[in-house]
Amino acid sequence: MNLRDGATLGRAALRSVSYLLRGDIEFPEGRLQDTVETADGTTFVVYRETVRRSAGSDEAEGGAVLVFRMRVTDPAARGPFRTALFDPLANVATPFFAGLPGFRRKLWLAGEQPGEFLELYEWGSEADARRFVDALRSLIDPVDHAGTVEFDVVPHDSVEEYVESGQAAWREAPPEANRPPRRTAVFTGLAGIGVAIAAGYALRKRLRR
Numbered sequence: 001m002n003l004r005d006g007a008t009l010g011r012a013a014l015r016s017v018s019y020l021l022r023g024d025i026e027f028p029e030g031r032l033q034d035t036v037e038t039a040d041g042t043t044f045v046v047y048r049e050t051v052r053r054s055a056g057s058d059e060a061e062g063g064a065v066l067v068f069r070m071r072v073t074d075p076a077a078r079g080p081f082r083t084a085l086f087d088p089l090a091n092v093a094t095p096f097f098a099g100l101p102g103f104r105r106k107l108w109l110a111g112e113q114p115g116e117f118l119e120l121y122e123w124g125s126e127a128d129a130r131r132f133v134d135a136l137r138s139l140i141d142p143v144d145h146a147g148t149v150e151f152d153v154v155p156h157d158s159v160e161e162y163v164e165s166g167q168a169a170w171r172e173a174p175p176e177a178n179r180p181p182r183r184t185a186v187f188t189g190l191a192g193i194g195v196a197i198a199a200g201y202a203l204r205k206r207l208r209r
Helices: 003-021 053-057 075-092 094-098 126-146 159-167 185-207
Strands: 035-038 043-052 064-072 103-111 116-123 147-154 168-171
Touching: 003 094, 003 126, 035 116, 043 053, 043 116, 053 103, 064 126, 064 159, 094 103, 116 126, 116 159, 126 147, 147 159, 159 168
Parallel strands: none
Antiparallel strands: 035 043, 035 168, 043 103, 064 116, 064 147, 103 116
């Protein structure tokens, strides 16, 4: 991770902790267990939703949806990858994206097959979404050997608008496999504080060199 990305993520973590403490980050349950089928026929179930409540009041250049998809292609790594890395990383990463400028909402989805994950983000603008992609790449670079990662930024105001455009479809029956456990806001908040402290310490140490 370079200094610029480290500073960006560190500031985002501190901002996200502030959002959590004042109740601006919410975890709605209305979409839980809903299923999305992507254009290639793969289905994913929603197991968590994260929303910044005040995001609707932000000025925006035009909304954007970021589609992030990961496939762990090494069969031997699928179980350990999810248990030891993906679930903790996904939760610890919450303070990073929730505190970045333009973040509105995120749906977390897991596929029918172990090792398949889909994340659908709503951002205030395409520039906000691409800024996050640049920072996220620095977090996943150390594990890119485990599988494939795809990013796609599309000009839609919401996940629902993205699905209704025909690039995906809602399905009634959720898959029964590969459902990561849900985490609470308290867990995420504590993780965020720890990450913020660690990021700040690492950044300060590097700047002193």
